[in-house]
Amino acid sequence: MTVTTHTDAAADHAGTRARLRDIYAAAHEQTLHPNALGWPGRPDERELDFISHVVYGRPGMAREGCAYLVKELAQLAEIERHLSAVFGIITAQLGADTSPISDGYDLHHALSCFAAEEYLHSDFFYRYVRELAAEDIKLADSLFTERLALYQGDDSPYVKLAAMCMAAYIGESVITVFEKRTAHLDPGRERFLTKLLWAHGMDEARHVQVDHVVLTRIMPSFSEAERQRAFEIFSGTEELNAELAGRFKQLIVDVFGVDHTVNNPAWDVQLSLTAAFRQAMTATWPPSPVDERMDDETRKLLHEFAGTDRVHP
Secondary structure (H helix, E strand, O other): OOOOOOOOOOOOHHHHHHHHHHHOOOHHHOOOOHHHHOOOOOOOHHHHHHHHHHHHOOOOOHHHHHHHHHHHHHHHHHHHHHHHHHHHHHHHHHHHOOOHHHOOOHHHHHHHHHHHHHHHHHHHHHHHHHHHHOOOOOOOOOOHHHHHHOOOOOOOHHHHHHHHHHHHHHHHHHHHHHHHHHHHHOOOOOOHHHHHHHHHHHHHHHHHHHHHHHHHHHHHHOOHHHHHHHHHHHHHHHHHHHHHHHHHHHHHHHHHOOOOOOOOHHHHHHHHHHHHHHHHHHOOOOOOOHHHHOOHHHHHHHHHHHOOOOOOO
């Protein structure tokens, strides 16, 4: 296995480690285990009406709104499960890494906590979609083996980390916008969907901060070969995630009998934001945090949909 070291004299390795340490310093106080969420079971009429308003902006679309949430959150659960497994590969490789970034426990600790939180997210999203659908939501082949294989080569752990964070950051930014939409419509967190996304968002805020460390402190030191390889793995991940999305869409059409993308304003917003956030990952080197590249049109859309001008603090 080839292990790449990062010894750029201009890199503030101690500062990077300190930043990772700070991100996770109070994580144990700012998280909720799935058992602590107070699961209500099948949504009642008020919850269904709220889902209709979150997704369609009007009443009477609860079934279609549930179909949309089930598809997107089941897919997200699979993607979060994949990230956890990839981080297991990366942290295992750090044992042979001699970069000063991985001195001590800070990087390993941050990635281990990140992975554990994502695995719990996968658990509570899968539980939620089963309650929305009133039946098991299981995809026979989630392409997990193929998605994992992208990260099983002899690339450095930092190349793998960059590729995974770029892919995850897009979805993390989109789900953060939806968290802010539910908070905007339900500031008292009276609806379970709001509470669920808030609980997810407490952890996700840390994940985004780790992504920003990778984007702004680690990736700028890549060689051209490392940069190209990171984008190759990122692109492969995106392609397989797109195929995964198609499989989940067909599954949900079969379960609900509706196409969640038809005349769905939340879906339209999701597509627009995903395109804008992907542009932030690919337009410049190193990739930019999404709030730094947001144009006026996207910022207006964000404000109208979620009542905020920023995705991340």
